[in-house]
Amino acid sequence: MSHLLPLSRVAHLVGVSRTALQRMIRNNELATFDGMVEMEELLRVFPDVQWEDDGEFKRVEEIKRRAFGKRVYERTLPDKEVLAERLYELGKEFASAKSLLLHYDQVFDWLAERLGESARAGDRQAAELRHWLRQQIRETPADAERGKALLAQESVMRIMSAHVRVQPSGHDFFVEGNDTLLEAALRAGIPLNYGCSNGNCGECRARLVSGQVKKVHPHDYVLSDAEKADGTLLMCSYTAITDVVLEAQVAGAVDIPQQTIPTRVKAIEPLGEQILALHLTTPRSQRLRFLAGQYVNLRAEGASGEYYVASCPCEDRHIEVHVRRDNRPFARKAFEDLRKEDTVTLEGPGGAFVIRMESRRPVIFAAWEDGFAPIKSLVQHAMSLEQAETMHLYWVAEGLGHYQDNLCRAWADALDNFTYVPLTAKGGAAQVVEAILAGHPDLARHDLYAAGPKDFLDALRQGSEARGLAPQGWHAELVV
């Protein structure tokens, strides 16, 4: 019986990105079975990986942690009850594997005895077969030690986290620490449907197709008997004990309701003379439901304005917006007298400049000045999803400068499929577009996300289409 591993777990085990594994699958270098990889195949394809030595993997994780900055990236131990249940499940698996082994052992003894009888009666073929069988049993398989180490490491991973696959979208994520299914999905950038996130509205209903879950928060929403019988659960109340398959709907921009949330100013971070980052925190019981690339309306003491969210929806209660110094009422307020702990009311979200969740094609991101805000959110979302083959970020700066240049460089350092090119706007839109497209002669298999002024977007669209970009690959947001 073969041991199958989900692709995301393989990525963690061998210390390469999921996109790199997907590339290997496309090139027929790695065989999969229904999206899973057999342990033997893993040992064959990665003959040099030492499972005991995960130093390199930890190093990459550390760089990622630093690169993601304020992103919530804690990996805490699961709750002790969850831990106990996971150990129990693993114990059951171990017990059934052991009883199967004992059974095979008995079958082997019986077979060897029958072959022995035939051999003693003069059957030469039976004698040879018996000899061959005994030899096979005595010989240790070449990869036995590596196989044992791999299984041990995978078992530890399964105690620390559970893998969840979402149907029908095919997305997957890990439940770590004390996260509920909903929290873990959002952290992984998968915008599953939800409302209150505390068991009242029923919006996060999903159907458990396989695996074990555990209720970790009580809920007031009442599920009907038919729903319960069908395996329906509330994702904000349950965590995963074992690897799980769920049937749940991924939300698009039109599915997200308008929200009004009073937030608190956590920090006002100057990013130069002309722009600042406003860090807001939503109340403990509320988080802003939005998709990367969308905007919100901010209001403080009568001054209001629309701003793109520059942070990732995976950042829980933290919202970051970039405010440029100009004459808009909210900008004046933010630069002149907004203070830490002040209240800013947030309404939204709006806009449809969002990631195409189903696409796995290479992605180009192009931002002009503070068009970087929605692009930054999209980049972080794309990183969480780990779907795009490659990601290329171009940031054109004029007066504002590349005000989060270090962050972009850290992304490029941390991810082997990510490049970052800062550009200046001096030569005008046409020259900038030429520089962006110089490295991309064929865009037939790409998605391009661009945010900036009209002349930049027009020139970029024209240049991209001339290089074969399909209409469905073009995603643009006018930022003035």
Ligand code: FES
């Ligand atoms: S999000 Fe409201 S019940 Fe789960």
